[in-house]
Amino acid sequence: MPFTLPDADRVHPVTLPDGSRHPGTVFLSAVIDHPRITVGDYSYASDFDPPAAEGWAARLAPYLFPMSKDRLSIGRFCQIAHGVRFVTASANHAYDGITSFPFAIFALDKQRMEQPDCRNTIVGHDVWIGYGAIIGPGVRIGNGAIIGAGAVVRRDVPDYAIVTGNPAQVQRLRFSAQDIDRLTRLAWWDWPPDRIAAARPALEAGDITFLAQLAP
Numbered sequence: 457m458p459f460t461l462p463d464a465d466r467v468h469p470v471t472l473p474d475g476s477r478h479p480g481t482v483f484l485s486a487v488i489d490h491p492r493i494t495v496g497d498y499s500y501a502s503d504f505d506p507p508a509a510e511g512w513a514a515r516l517a518p519y520l521f522p523m524s525k526d527r528l529s530i531g532r533f534c535q536i537a538h539g540v541r542f543v544t545a546s547a548n549h550a551y552d553g554i555t556s557f558p559f560a561i562f563a564l565d566k567q568r569m570e571q572p573d574c575r576n577t578i579v580g581h582d583v584w585i586g587y588g589a590i591i592g593p594g595v596r597i598g599n600g601a602i603i604g605a606g607a608v609v610r611r612d613v614p615d616y617a618i619v620t621g622n623p624a625q626v627q628r629l630r631f632s633a634q635d636i637d638r639l640t641r642l643a644w645w646d647w648p649p650d651r652i653a654a655a656r657p658a659l660e661a662g663d664i665t666f667l668a669q670l671a672p
Contacts, residue, residue: 462498533645548571580596583601
């Protein structure tokens with residue numbers, strides 16, 4: 457039987473050998489309804505203690521509230537492991553004075569409650585974020601990047617880079633600069649689902665020339 461992509465609107469896209477759905481993995485676009493978060497199709501998160509469907513936004517980005525001024529954007533085909541947290545700009549305190557204590561919050565002083573940091577956090581397409589990684593505010597993670605387990609990402613990550621550590625450092629690029637440019641132009645994640653499914657052998661083999669031949 458030819459391979460087909462799962463329904464992008466399915467909450468639990470992984471079917472176990474006994475035919476049941478794996479409750480710890482969700483397609484995020486099917487469970488996140490948050491005014492400050494956008495997630496592309498087929499991006500999933502896994503958790504060994506999964507929240508209820510409505511709790512995934514708070515699990516991944518606990519400081520991003522509906523009234524926050526910043527946004528979290530996650531592309532298509534991203535893979536997010538257990539324990540990953542996005543510490544968004546809305547978590548930051550003002551510290552231009554003597555103290556960083558947020559007196560205004562406790563006094564309901566609306567004139568002093570302006571969010572001091574409004575940078576957006578952007579995750580590209582086909583990004584793998586490993587177990588327990590922390591993504592800091594205002595970071596841009598490029599397409600095809602891999603974030604190692606436990607990494608603390610405080611700066612932008614180039615396309616197709618592998619980063620590890622605290623603070624996260626680029627260990628290497630997955631492809632040459634020429635091949636990264638080719639992959640960026642091919643943008644396979646934007647192809648129709650049937651073309652992506654047909655391109656699975658090229659994607660899994662890392663054969664960029666073959667992939668280019670399959671482009672719409």
